[in-house]
Amino acid sequence: xxxxxxxxxxxxxxxxxxxxxxxxxxxxxxxxxxxxxxxxxxxxxxxxxxxxxxxxxxxxxxxxxxxxxxxxxxxxxxxxxxxxxxxxxxxxxxxxxxxxxxxxxxxxxxxxxxxxxxxxxxxxxxxxxxxxxxxxxxxxxxxxxxxxxxxxxxxxxxxxxxxxxxxxxxxxxxxxxxxxxxxxxxxxxxxxxxxxxxxxxxxxxxxxxxxxxxxxxxxxxxxxxxxxxxxxxxxxxxxxxxxxxxxxxxxxxxxxxxxxxxxxxxxxxxxxxxxxxxxxxxxxxxxxxxxxxxxxxxxxxxxxxxxxxxxxxxxxxxxxxxxxxxxxxxxxxxxxxxxxxxxxxxxxxxxxxxxxxxxxxxxxxxxxxxxxxxxxxxxxxxxxxxxxxxxxxxxxxxxxxxxxxxxxxxxx
RNA sequence: GUGAAUGUAGCGCAAUUGGUUAGAGCUUCGGAUUGUGGUUCCGGCGGUUGAGGGUUCAAGUCCCUUCAUUCACCCCA
Numbered sequence: 001x002x003x004x005x006x007x008x009x010x011x012x013x014x015x016x017x018x019x020x021x022x023x024x025x026x027x028x029x030x031x032x033x034x035x036x037x038x039x040x041x042x043x044x045x046x047x048x049x050x051x052x053x054x055x056x057x058x059x060x061x062x063x064x065x066x067x068x069x070x071x072x073x074x075x076x077x078x079x080x081x082x083x084x085x086x087x088x089x090x091x092x093x094x095x096x097x098x099x100x101x102x103x104x105x106x107x108x109x110x111x112x113x114x115x116x117x118x119x120x121x122x123x124x125x126x127x128x129x130x131x132x133x134x135x136x137x138x139x140x141x142x143x144x145x146x147x148x149x150x151x152x153x154x155x156x157x158x159x160x161x162x163x164x165x166x167x168x169x170x171x172x173x174x175x176x177x178x179x180x181x182x183x184x185x186x187x188x189x190x191x192x193x194x195x196x197x198x199x200x201x202x203x204x205x206x207x208x209x210x211x212x213x214x215x216x217x218x219x220x221x222x223x224x225x226x227x228x229x230x231x232x233x234x235x236x237x238x239x240x241x242x243x244x245x246x247x248x249x250x251x252x253x254x255x256x257x258x259x260x261x262x263x264x265x266x267x268x269x270x271x272x273x274x275x276x277x278x279x280x281x282x283x284x285x286x287x288x289x290x291x292x293x294x295x296x297x298x299x300x301x302x303x304x305x306x307x308x309x310x311x312x313x314x315x316x317x318x319x320x321x322x323x324x325x326x327x328x329x330x331x332x333x334x335x336x337x338x339x340x341x342x343x344x345x346x347x348x349x350x351x352x353x354x355x356x357x358x359x360x361x362x363x364x365x366x367x368x369x370x371x372x373x374x375x376x377x378x379x380x381x382x383x384x385x386x387x388x389x390x391x392x393x394x395x396x397x398x399x400x401x402x403x404x405x406x407x408x409x410x411x412x
Numbered sequence: 413g414u415g416a417a418u419g420u421a422g423c424g425c426a427a428u429u430g431g432u433u434a435g436a437g438c439u440u441c442g443g444a445u446u447g448u449g450g451u452u453c454c455g456g457c458g459g460u461u462g463a464g465g466g467u468u469c470a471a472g473u474c475c476c477u478u479c480a481u482u483c484a485c486c487c488c489a
Contacts (some may be wrong), residue, residue: 005462008480060487064413082489111489116413118483127489194486208487258488269489280489307489333448365442370449381448393449 009115009123020312020322021126024155025108028128028306031151032106035143037130040105042086044112048076054085054294056261058201065113079112082260083129084287084303085294091133092296102134108308119276120310131303138238141266141286141302146246148270148282148304155311156320160281161271162250164243166236167204167257168228169264170289176227177203187217204257224254235265258283262290266302274317275310282306329410330380331373332359335366338384346382346403353407380406 006012013021032039048068055061067079080086087105090096096103108128115121130147132140145162152160168176180203184191191199195206195214207218228236243250250268258267267285275281284304291299315322330350334343343359350357358376360369373379374393381389390406391398401409 005480065487113488115487116485117481118485121488125489205487260488277484278488283489305489310489335448366448367443368441372449374449379449391448396447398448 007123009117011122011124019326020315021308023323024308024311024315025128027154028106028108028151031147031154032130035104035147035150037104037106037132037147040087040090040107041109042083042090042107043080044110045077045079046086046089048078050085050089050294051078051081054088054262054290055082059261061113061260065115067112067114081113082111082305083107083109083127084131084260084262084301084305085290087129087131087303088133088287088290088296088299088301089294092291092294092299097134097299100134102132102140104130104132106130118278120278120307120313122309126308128306128308129303131301133299133301135302136288136300138235138242138266141235141239142242142246144284144302144304145243145248145268148284148306149248151306152270152281152311155315156318157272157281157311157314158318159273161273162243162248163253163256163269163271164240164250165253165256165267166224166228166232166265167263167267167285168224168232172227172229172232173204173264176222176224179222179227180204180206183221184217190214190217202261207255208257218255232265239266258285262287262293264288268304272310272314274314278310280307281310281314327375328356328358329376330355330357330378331369331376332357332380332382333366333369333373334360335381335383339382342382342384342386345386346380346388349403350380350407350410353411355407355410378410 029039048066051066052062057063061081066081069077071077087107091103091105096105106129109126110124111127112124114123117123128151130144132144149160149162167173181199184195184199184203184206188196188199190213191206192209192211192214195209195211198205198209206214207221209215209218225233225236240250256267256269263285265286265288268283269280270282271279272281273279282304284302286300286302288298288300290301291297332343332347332350334340340360340363344361347357347359357380360372364372370379377393379391379393381391388401388403388406389398390401390409
């Protein structure tokens with residue numbers, strides 16, 4: 001019988017790494033709080049229909065990447081491939097934006113997509129998510145981008161690039177779409193096979209094709225900015241002005257077409273040069289039609305998703321700080337075998353006073369205990385008679401103290 | 413889903429190109445020395461060479477299958 005291993009594309013975040021994840025999540029929680037975003041917990045799975053309708057039938061995610069199964073009640077269920085649709089569903093279901101109110105929400109957790117794993121890409125991967133619902137104006141877009149940049153700044157990430165685009169709305173996108181199709185039809189013979197496929201289903205994505213021949217054709221394709229309606233033009237201008245007022249530099253990329261169908265107007269990505277081919281650490285944009293697609297009433301929104309796995313890879317490569325590696329404050333060393341019971345009692349009492357304490361519970365030698373104690377700040381020696389000595393490891397000072405005195409000393 | 417590379421102690425690696433009982437290092441455990449730890453020295457544990465099949469007198473090494481990892485394509489966080 002072979003031993004069972006983790007499924008492809010999943011992995012364990014082991015203790016030697018998990019503290020880094022806690023650090024990033026804690027930093028995110030602080031940042032979100034400073035921006036007035038409230039944490040929300042939503043299910044890891046939803047009705048398949050939510051993603052099919054919300055994310056879009058023609059998106060790659062829905063077409064080939066979802067973990068979908070039928071539950072025992074015959075319902076079609078899907079492990080969430082992204083968070084926005086679920087947050088939107090929850091906001092509608094719980095009337096978070098009733099009576100013209102808005103909601104600023106954040107969340108984090110695992111997402112699931114059936115893809116071939118590679119650097120910075122897993123089948124179960126983690127995202128930090130922020131969504132601002134109920135606000136039509138570009139101030140919300142600006143705040144969302146500001147928030148993502150501030151988060152990365154606090155994490156110490158360097159060499160990031162903001163890439164910006166507008167993909168229009170339900171009024172102007174069809175017009176642009178038609179122009180595009182007409183243009184590409186003239187060059188049908190030169191397009192690659194996948195792009196030919198996109199021509200009918202999702203022509204905007206041809207702009208995103210990285211093949212050289214398609215790229216050349218796209219270079220002369222109609223410009224989306226010529227097709228934007230006045231509202232979208234204004235929105236995009238307000239966004240750019242706002243970002244400049246905050247001192248951000250960004251790049252416009254007309255080729256930036258988010259893979260999820262629900263995006264309208266603003267689309268943005270934050271890229272890092274320190275990843276491989278999967279260089280986006282954060283992606284987001286505005287989705288004013290998602291609520292209706294999910295069967296609700298009109299509710300505009302803008303948000304981002306930040307790839308935790310990728311952020312941590314970049315932070316490691318850039319030598320960023322992950323805070324202190326957690327270690328107990330004090331190690332209770334049994335002087336001999338007869339003192340072992342006492343070491344457990346003392347440890348128990350220290351913990352009851354909220355002092356992080358450990359003792360050896362594996363029968364190790366005195367020397368081994370001393371060695372293990374080396375990553376603590378203090379050592380407490382115990383003998384069979386229950387007498388205690390406290391040693392400060394950094395300066396080597398050691399003195400006889402009662403348990404109460406030790407607790408008093410460590411609480412400072 | 414496609415392509416390429418890789419898979420040997422817990423970890424990172426070696427094994428004279430097919431040849432005897434698969435080796436050191438780090439880690440771990442024990443001992444000695446050091447003031448009772450972080451240095452040094454000695455010793456122990458640790459392996460069905462990813463799995464299955466084949467070729468051969470002989471396979472870690474060659475062939476096939478399979479699983480997995482890594483990187484890239486596609487796409488995305």
